[in-house]
Amino acid sequence: MYNDNPTLANVQDKQVDEAKQGQVYGEAATQPAAGSKQFYIESYGCQMNFSDSEIVASILGEAGYGPTRDLEAADLILINTCSIREKAEETVRKRLRVFDKVKHRKPGTMVGVLGCMAERLKAKFLEEEKLVDLVVGPDAYRDLPTLVAGAEEGEKGVNVFLSREETYADINPLRLQSNGVTAFISIMRGCDNMCSFCVVPYTRGRERSRNAFSIVAEATNLFDRGFREVTLLGQNVDSYKWTNPETGELVNFAQLLAMTAAVHPDLRIRFSTSHPKDITDDVLYTMRDHENICKYIHLPVQSGNSRILDLMNRTYDREWYKSKIDRIYEIMPDCAISSDVITGFCSETEDEHRETLSMVEYARYSMSYMFYYSERPGTPAARKLTDDVPLDVKKRRLQEVIDLQTTISDELNRKDIGKSFKVLIEGESKRSDADWKGRNSQNKMVIFPKVPGTQPGDYVEVSVHDATSATLLGTQIA
Ligand code: SAH
Ligand code: SF4
Ligand code: F3S
Numbered sequence: 001m002y003n004d005n006p007t008l009a010n011v012q013d014k015q016v017d018e019a020k021q022g023q024v025y026g027e028a029a030t031q032p033a034a035g036s037k038q039f040y041i042e043s044y045g046c047q048m049n050f051s052d053s054e055i056v057a058s059i060l061g062e063a064g065y066g067p068t069r070d071l072e073a074a075d076l077i078l079i080n081t082c083s084i085r086e087k088a089e090e091t092v093r094k095r096l097r098v099f100d101k102v103k104h105r106k107p108g109t110m111v112g113v114l115g116c117m118a119e120r121l122k123a124k125f126l127e128e129e130k131l132v133d134l135v136v137g138p139d140a141y142r143d144l145p146t147l148v149a150g151a152e153e154g155e156k157g158v159n160v161f162l163s164r165e166e167t168y169a170d171i172n173p174l175r176l177q178s179n180g181v182t183a184f185i186s187i188m189r190g191c192d193n194m195c196s197f198c199v200v201p202y203t204r205g206r207e208r209s210r211n212a213f214s215i216v217a218e219a220t221n222l223f224d225r226g227f228r229e230v231t232l233l234g235q236n237v238d239s240y241k242w243t244n245p246e247t248g249e250l251v252n253f254a255q256l257l258a259m260t261a262a263v264h265p266d267l268r269i270r271f272s273t274s275h276p277k278d279i280t281d282d283v284l285y286t287m288r289d290h291e292n293i294c295k296y297i298h299l300p301v302q303s304g305n306s307r308i309l310d311l312m313n314r315t316y317d318r319e320w321y322k323s324k325i326d327r328i329y330e331i332m333p334d335c336a337i338s339s340d341v342i343t344g345f346c347s348e349t350e351d352e353h354r355e356t357l358s359m360v361e362y363a364r365y366s367m368s369y370m371f372y373y374s375e376r377p378g379t380p381a382a383r384k385l386t387d388d389v390p391l392d393v394k395k396r397r398l399q400e401v402i403d404l405q406t407t408i409s410d411e412l413n414r415k416d417i418g419k420s421f422k423v424l425i426e427g428e429s430k431r432s433d434a435d436w437k438g439r440n441s442q443n444k445m446v447i448f449p450k451v452p453g454t455q456p457g458d459y460v461e462v463s464v465h466d467a468t469s470a471t472l473l474g475t476q477i478a
Pocket of ligand 3: 049
């Protein structure tokens with residue numbers, strides 16, 4: 001994911017910001033009625049956090065708070081935080097310094113920390129950051145109205161209880177700054193994998209899947225309101241599993257995909273993230289058989305070397321991952337695949353790093369989110385392995401992966417010149433108000449001059465005449 005405007009409502013940790021491309025929000029949605037109380041929210045980290053902020057916004061409505069994009073005008077300032085890498089946490093602490101200043105200028109303003117860093121640090125946050133009033137973990141957002149009411153009376157509030165059931169299935173998210181065309185739907189929460197480098201199982205708790213009918217109902221409601229694309233979100237969507245309590249019938253991810261695809265042929269379905277070990281042929285066939293399920297899979301490899309993958313506890317090796325890539329291209333030759341890569345994991349040698357480079361080459365990723373390893377306290381890797389690759393080596397290896405990925409993205413995009421794609425218009429291009437931007441099924445951003453009579457939410461056919469490593473440039477032909 002990439003965010004346009006880091007001074008406004010949704011900001012990501014810099015590494016992600018630099019590497020990720022995706023949802024770009026348009027203008028602010030609902031404005032509160034004059035005189036009512038206002039909250040301001042900033043979100044960091046993954047799409048799950050952005051989606052959670054929309055759930056928080058909906059819950060806060062009950063407490064009489066409406067959204068504002070003006071930090072200085074807010075009665076309640078919230079920051080939805082990420083712990084995935086040290087840098088993400090540093091960014092949050094920097095923002096808290098800025099909020100402290102606002103609080104000094106405007107006594108009575110409340111500051112709340114939400115999300116993964118709240119969960120990781122719990123009440124310690126209140127000791128470390130004296131001006132924080134609320135600390136609320138990802139499963140405790142229903143408690144926000146009570147906690148905010150307490151904070152209004154000057155009580156500090158903490159709720160970091162992790163649930164085995166909470167999926168916020170019944171909450172209709174308030175689409176913050178929506179472009180009115182694309183939206184996220186959270187389909188599961190938590191993660192039961194134990195990748196040794198990763199903090200998510202500790203900050204998000206156990207994996208649980210949301211009621212399939214509530215997901216389809218949310219997709220239908222979005223379609224009726226004019227949305228044309230939904231992204232089904234979870235840390236590991238392929239392990240989605242929901243049992244209908246009335247019939248005992250099990251819905252798996254392939255079935256859920258088919259159910260959401262059936263909402264309307266003009267509703268595009270995307271999903272993220274897939275764990276290589278869990279994506280089944282059934283899912284691939286369901287994608288192939290539905291035109292409106294986008295031909296794009298985010299399939300993080302993390303490393304191309306089997307020994308490192310074993311230390312990471314990813315439960316697959318290099319050959320197994322390669323056969324998964326082969327299978328995807330075999331079933332859907334036009335599918336784009338993207339990845340996440342970590343360089344300089346504990347004890348990684350130069351030869352092992354080269355195997356990551358060769359994997360990027362082999363898989364022909366359309367793009368990757370690339371990071372150097374950042375040790376996270378409490379994770380299996382922090383407890384059992386030594387973070388022994390020097391920072392300059394980690395960074396140099398990262399740069400090599402980035403350079404290779406850029407070359408491959410550029411090559412792949414150039415191969416698209418001369419082809420035409422069905423593009424969903426998302427809004428105006430950042431560079432010029434004479435151009436639309438939208439994405440093709442493969443999740444590539446396409447920029448093309450506006451044709452009178454077209455608008456965001458329309459599907460148009462665009463012929464590509466030029467490309468960079470990040471974008472396709474084209475002309476509308478139908
Ligand atoms: N559930 C997803 C990823 C969630 S975190 C999956 O399993 O693929 C997003 C990405 O951040 C990961 O894929 C990984 O590449 C990166 N990441 C996670 N922990 C990290 C760490 N300690 N240091 C560096 N990068 C990390
Ligand atoms: Fe983290 Fe692994 Fe779970 Fe992804 S699958 S969130 S990397 S533990
Ligand atoms: Fe960050 Fe939590 Fe997402 S640690 S990546 S916000 S699940």
